[in-house]
Every structure is written in structure tokens, then in C-alpha cells.
Amino acid sequence: MLLVLFWVIILFINSKLILCRFKLSWIDWVLILVTTAIVQWGTPIIGAWTNLPEFLLVSVSVYMATKDWRTALVVTVESELALSIVTLLTLLIEMHWHYSSAIPVTFFLLSLVGVGILYGLTQRVATPIHRLNNVSVGLICLAFLLAMSYLQLIAGQQQTKENWLGLGLVGTLLLIMVALQSLSSRNIKQASQLKQQQAILTSNLHYTQAMEQHYDELRRFRHDYQNVMLSLDEYLKTDDLVGLKHYYQTTLMPKNQQLAASKYQLEDIAHIQDKAIKSILFNKLSYAQNEAIKVTLEVPTVITAFKMPTVDLVVALGIILDNAIEATDQQADAWLHVAIMTTPNSQVILVKNPVTTILPPLWQLETDGFSTKGDHRGLGLSNLQRLVDESPQVSLATEITTTVFSQTVTIRLGEAHD
């Protein structure tokens, strides 16, 4: 009885440890008592089926803590597995050394070791539990179930036909799940590739249209220019200095100012030869210009390629520029500065926009799901950091002053750093 109680408590603590929590709430204690009762008095009646309610109760306790059924499932299966390993080891030790009175002690020691290992493992897990999808949850659960049934088999407790059958069934299911997973991931990949290609295509189209427009303007300008020369000639021929002055001030000056206006501020874009990067820059910046944001783009030297995966850089630039445009959108005197430069050992992309309202602290802006503009829009900054984390040669710096928000993406060139 005591052993069973102890076993169940360890089971619950295990599941909490995987979640990096250290305390059991009163609900957990109630659940523990119920589970113990079921295991103690239920086993003689329904045999191994007591595992089922026990499993359910543990999941309920985990669900209470996380409010996420996927996590609950995975964590429960994990802790069950850990515990069955510990139980089996205890049984093995007992079989070989015949210290049956020492079972609780061995069990206790082993479970301590097991819990320690589990805790260490979960501190370093590669995929955070909250980012699981349905299929991978199923996979993990099946894999653990497979491991568990295999353990039961080698322990030689119930080497029955049904057991082998169950093992086979679980194995088949596992295979099916693996197949499904790879299929769905391939589908997703194809869809995203298609979408990206389409995006590049449309942006290329926009680029060509804009070029044509500029070309048209140039032609018109040449025409105007010839006319201006002709009229100047006329004024000079007749020595009409007063008329010339008037003509200059009323007609030529405004035209000159018009020429200097921001429409041509994107000419540096020709220095960027990577088509995807060029098109995202062009798209976002010309959109910003249409929104009456004063845009400047500086690319002092020709850049043939960026030393980071183009897809990642396109996404990163998209996030940074979208944020900047969205932030300046409502401002009266909006501007947006983009500078892309190469230094001897790096490529630097700098984006700055003005800040007019008092922003919350930076760490809040970067929290998942936080946004100054309502729900479901704040994934930008946290996604950006995640993206940058994936490339070792890229770093991101963010700074807010009272007037300017700036983000710098730095790509290291050359040899890996020590």
C-alpha cells in the first residue's frame, strides 16, 4: 500500500518536473489519493487496465497546470515511461540479489536518479513543448508507448500472444504516423515555395512597372528640357532679362524642386543585385512612399549577395520594414531611413524610424503576441529574434531612444569566429 502511494507520488512529481515546476497543488494531492486507491484496489479486479484511469488522472493534473492537452499527453507518457524504467530496474535488482525488504529503498534511490536525469534532459530539450503539432504529439506518444510495451516484454512479465500483438499494432501505427508527418511536411514546403515564387513574380512585375514609369518621366523631362532651352534661347535673343528672371522664378524653380523630391530616393536600389532582396526592399519602400513617408535608401557600394540564407533575410527584412512602416504610418512628419553597407568584415542593414509616442519597454514589445495595435499582431519582433538565432553568423541589435527606433542586422563575413 505504502509502496503504491509512493509510486504514484513519484509519478506526479515526475510530470511536474518535466514542466519545470516544483510544487504539487492540493488538487494534485487529491488526484494522487484517488489514483492510489484505484491502483491498490483496482488491480486485482481489472488487472493492467488500471493503467488507463491512472494515465488519465495524471494527464488531468498536467492539464490543470498547462491548459494544453498536447503538452499534457506528451508529459504524461514521458513520466509513465520514466517510472516504468525505474520499476523494471528495481525488479531486476531484486531478482538478482534477493533483498526483497530493500525494494522501497532501491526504488527510492533509482527514482531519484531517474528524476534527476529527466529534469536535466527537459532543461535542455531542443523543441519547446508548446510548439508541438498534432502529428508530432501522436508520434512522440506512440514512440513512448512502443518503448513501454517493449520494456514490459523484456521484463518477461507477461509474454503472451496479446502482448506481441499489441506491440505490432503500436509499431504499425508509428510507421503510419511517420509517413503522415513526412507527407504533410512535404506538402507544407511545396506550398510555401509556391507562395514565395508568386511573391517574387508579382514584386518583379511591380518593379518593371515602376521602371517603365520612371522611364516615361525621363522622356517627358527630356521633352520639357528641350522646350526650356528653346524658350531660354528666345529670351536671350531678345535680351529680355526681366522676362527671363520671371520665367526662371515662376517656371524653372518649382520644376527643379519637384525633381529633387523624394520620388527618386530609391535609386540606390540598383546597387543590390540579389533579386529577392531587391524586390522586397522595393515593394516595402515604394509602399511607404505612397503612404507619404519620406524614405531614404543608402547603398553606397554594390552588393552582389548577402552571406545569409536569402529566404531568412527576406522574411527578416519583411518584418523589420513592416514594423517600421506600421509605426510611422500615423505620424505627421514620417520618415524611414534604410542603410545597407559593407564593412571589411561584415554586411550591415540598418533601419530607423521616428518614435512619437512613449513606447512600452523593449522586452514587452518582444513578448510573443504583444502588440501596440491589438491582438494577434505582435509576433513580429519575437519571430525576428528566433530567425536570427538560427544563423550563427547573423546578429540583431535593437534600440529605442526617445525619438528613434532602430534595428540593425549584422552579417559576419569571412572565417568563423573562435
Place this chain on the structure above:
Amino acid sequence: MYICEDEPQQLKSLVAMIEKYIMIENLDMQVVQAVTTPAPLLQDLDDQHQRLYFLDIDLGQAMSGIKLANRIRQVDVNCKLVFVTTHAELALETLQYQLEPLAFILKDQPDNVQGQVIQAIQLAQQRWQQASPVAKPFLTFKTIDQLRTVQVAEILYFETAKVPHKLIVHLANAHFEIYGTIKTVAKQRDEFYRCQQSIVVNCQHVKAVNQQAHVVTLSNGEQVPCSLVGGRGLVKQLR
């Protein structure tokens, strides 16, 4: 103070303006060189003094003021640069990033030049005072392409990035990535404390330690996790 301006007339008026200001305010400064070509400046470079350069961007020869500034920066990292120019457009971001000039003085507003010069000198003095090691301790970190100097008091905490040998330095309203290990960073200052595997906090900014929930609250309201042992040690250190 070093001045390079290709127009002799403008050079003369600039020098006069600066010397007058130094005299009136009785500043501990002097004009060391006032030249029309960059060559003499380049011969006399070192990083042992606090130097303020006034450079014309358009020097009328192969070496522009920007190139000159680059050469000066390579030797004297801590010098202050002021560019004298005619076009406002030259306040470029690329220039800002690579040379960190102190100010721009626009020649085409003649009435205002004196005010701008005085402002630049005042700003330079302010910066030097802030940077003096006695006033406020600071640390220098290596990023991918720069050395970045930060006051210790500004640092909230360090955190390991997902990539080895990279750390993220968090300030109140900025963060950037540096090269280094969490171990060596923790040893750099007494007020730095490693409260968890991957986090070193600056004790000056710790507002509260919740040992039950295993979180440390910092002065900007941000919460970072701490370990069981780390939390206990942090409380001890804070006392």
C-alpha cells in the same frame, strides 16, 4: 583640436571662431593644427590625447574628408569628429554608422555657423567627461564588426544566445549580441551575478527576487528566470 578645410578664407574664420570661444570660456583646449590639406594631419596621429577634428567633407582633392576621417578613426578610436559641409543630405546613416561623427556644421547658413561650432565643442567636452573612467565604469564588448562601449550601470542582464560563444546584452531599451562566454562575463564585475545556467544579472538592477516562482524582477519590470541555488545566492549577495 585639428582643423582641415581647403578654403583658406573659411579656415581662417573657423579658427578665429574656435579660438575666441576657447578664450572666452577659458577652456583647457588648443588648436594644434589648422591646415588646407590632409597630409599633415595624417603624420601626426596617435590615440593618447583627446582630440577634436573639424573636417571639410569636400577637400577639393583625391582624399575626401570622409576618407580622411576613416584613416584618423583607424588610429584614434576615441577622437571626436565634426564634419563641415555645404549639403544637408550628407547627414547619411552610413556615415553615422561607420564614423560616429559628433556633429555636422552646415556652411550654407553663415549666420548659424558660430552657434553650431560652439555646440559641437560643448558636446565634445560633455562626451569626454562622461567617458572618463573615474566618473562611471564602463565595459567594452566585441560585436561582429565593432567594439561597443557600455556603462556598467546601463546593463540589465546577459543571456546566452542559441549559438555557442554568443551572448545577448540587454539594456533598458536596447539589446545587441556580443562574443563571449557567460562564465567570463560573470567574473568581469562584482555586481554581475549568474543566477541561472544561461543568465547573468546586474545586481544594481534587481528589484525583487521571488524564490518560490524562481524569477528575478528587474528595474524595467522584465522578469528573468533564476535557479533554485541562484535565487538564494542572489538574495545573499544583495544583502
